[in-house]
Amino acid sequence: MSETPAPSRPDRMRNAIARGAETALFNSRWLMAPFYLGLIISIVVLLLKFVRMLWEFILEAPGAKSTDTILGVLSLIDVVLVANLILIVVFSGYENFVSRIDTSNYPNWPVWMTKIDFAGLKQKLLASIVAISAIHVLEAFLNIDHAFDATRMTWLVAVHLVFVISALLLAMSDRWSADHDAE
Incomplete structure (x- = not known):
């Protein structure tokens, strides 16, 4: 039986430096945690904005026209969607880039929160x-009686179509990648 020779001193130093660098890189993921905490604070700010908007909506609703009521509801929905978007980024970003979340103590934990991969x-x-x-396009359309600006409406629709096409292309790209990986 032959013994493996012990690594030389330079090899041991290189290994120690490599392990130290890898440990530093691995632990640097925790630098993202303050960003996610900041996003949680932004949800609190949005909550305050939502409560103020809701209060104004309630006060103005009795005398408002139906289109103004719909615009008010759409504005509330808009804030909720942005808060949902932030929540998705916080949970999936933390789970994908910082640390796994132990959900065993939370039976009502939504399944999607720890199951979303980067795609x-x-x-x-x-x-x-x-x-x-x-929602922004719909708000502009419903507000057409008050101030119609053809250029603004064209830009809103164009930007919306760019987002829709981007989403479709990304979904198709992810599907093709998944099909290719399955082969």
């Missing part, structure tokens, strides 16, 4: 952006 995150983000963009 799913991209699709959910783009779907939310498309929905938010659609």
